Amino acid sequence: MSTPRTPSATRLRRRLSFLSPVWWGPAAVTLVVLGFAWQAAAHRWPYLLAPLDRIAESLRSQPGYFLTQAWTTLREALLGLGIGFVVAFALAILISELPVARRAIMPIAVVLNVTPLVAIAPALVVAFGFGPAPKLILTSLICFFPILINTAAGLRTVPLPVLQVYRSVDASRGEILRHLRIPSALPYVFAALQIVFPLSIIGAVVAELNAAGSSAGLGTTIQVATSMNHLSTVWAAIFVLALMGSLLLLLVTVVERRVLHWHESRQR
Incomplete structure (x- = not known):
């Protein structure tokens, strides 16, 4: 008869699961296959794709330049996201x-989307200006629009039944919003x-x-490199952008797991 796992042991097992080849093996095989396919396609269509070694050389030869351009793009992205998040x-x-506000705002938001x-x-x-x-x-x-729609739905x-309990104790609209609606909307x-x-x-x-x-x-880098036919620089910038997007998505996922540890979806 197997010994039941404690909650702490289960959490530790989940955190260490990424070390198992079962977790990272399929992704590694896919990356290797895509790498060979990329190299073959780069030799077949040299004016469309740059070989991976040239892309890597572009990144190695001027890391400071790519970091500076990446920081500029990241700063613009996060500031723009912050503004859109607050407003949405x-x-x-x-x-x-307010139902009347919904009827007034949602048509404009849909048109904007x-x-x-x-x-x-x-x-x-x-x-x-410039x-x-x-x-x-x-x-x-x-x-703006994905945040507005998801948050409003949440x-x-x-x-x-929970809402009726809050109303039965004469909770104010602000208390219901702060203690019930916003926590329910977090997922x-x-x-x-x-x-x-x-x-x-x-x-x-x-x-x-x-x-x-x-x-x-990095957008400007791509534009300038394209005009000068520096294909390896173009793809190096695209690679940095893909890496930035992946890291941001990973960051959100980690924060979500920390913040929503109490949610039923994290108890399964």
Whole structure:
């Protein structure tokens, strides 16, 4: 008869599971296969893909340059995401508390979501100049809708029996919001963050590529390297962007597990 595992032993086993080849083996095999396929494709289409050794050489030869450009793009992405998150979270609370606000705000949010934001980048430059403002606005708009929709849905997804208990003790609307609605919405908020953190990198790069006056950032690096036919630099910048997006997604996942350790989804 097997000895039952204690909760602490189960948590330790889960934390160490990534050391097992069962966990990392399939990903490693996939990466190796993709690497060979990339090399073959790079020799077949040299004007489309750069060989991996040349990409690695570009990164090794100028690491400081790529770090500087990556920091510029990351700063724009996080600032834009922060602005979009604050505005979307506040509006989500408003539309969850006031039905009239929902009817007034949601149609505009839907129209904004289906608008090709890339097309308004030149107009943002005309309105706000050649500084970081157009990039921050564009990144914020790209991140806005997923946060608004997920947070609003989470704020409304409250167990009815629990809500009735709060109302039976004459809890105020603010107390219900602070102690019930917002904690219930946190899984939805983190689900939105898992989408918009990598999406903020895309938004910053799109803004750098389309907003005139960009002088730094990985989007500008790609644009300049493309015009000079430096294919290895282009793909090196794309690799850094992919790494940044993956690390941001990993960060959100780790924070989610820490914050939502009490949630039923983490007890399984």
